[in-house]
Amino acid sequence: MKYEGLEQIPEGLILSRWCKDAKDWRSKPSQVTDGHQRHLLRYGALTGLMSLVAKLGSEDAAEFVVARDDIANLAEPLQRRAYDRVGSQLGLSSLSALNDPLVARTKGALRKGKKPEPEPGKQGEVPMKRRRCTSCGVPGHTKRTCNSI
Known part of the structure; x- marks a missing residue:
């Protein structure tokens, strides 16, 4: 700077984070x-x-309750404005029309390669086949607890 004859550092070369008032936005x-x-x-x-x-x-x-309530009161209108702005672009009506999605039943693995037929009264539910005793063929107990032996 002495060689160039500069008396001060140019403002464009000083970053704001280096100054004393860096946090004063x-x-x-x-x-x-x-x-x-x-x-x-x-x-x-x-x-x-x-x-x-x-x-x-x-x-x-007490200060936590005040801060939480004030932040919630501030966030609600901002969220509505953001939804109205984005929702109008997507063709949606209002924020109150949104509900949680329906929970879908996962597919999972089929049992032993067979696809059981659903019962006539129940739609979408697969009936569970009860285990049977391998000795007598009656459901409700196993070979170890069978009374017919």
């Missing part, structure tokens, strides 16, 4: 033009504030 406006980088800056600013809220809210049970 209000002091410098963002000059980023890229959309993704703007998103990351906004996310970082909110993360820092939420970290402070989490730190202060976790110190006492």
Whole structure:
């Protein structure tokens, strides 16, 4: 710098994280033009504030309840706005129309290569075949507990 005759370091060469006011996000406006980088800056600013809220809210049970309720009250309208924005693009109506999906029965492995027929009254259920005694053929007991021997 002496050779070039510079008296000060140019502002463009000093990163904000090296400055004393690095954590004061209000002091410098963002000059980023890229959309993704703007998103990351906004996310970082909110993360820092939420970290402070989490730190202060976790110190006492009463403060925790206040912080939790306020965060929940803030999150609900933001979630609705995000759903309305995305849902309108996908052609969905409203957030209240969403329900949990139906639980599907997994296929699993078939027993001994046979596919049993479902009972007429029950749809989609496969009847379980009861075990039989190998000596007498009666269900309900095994060869070891058979009374006919």
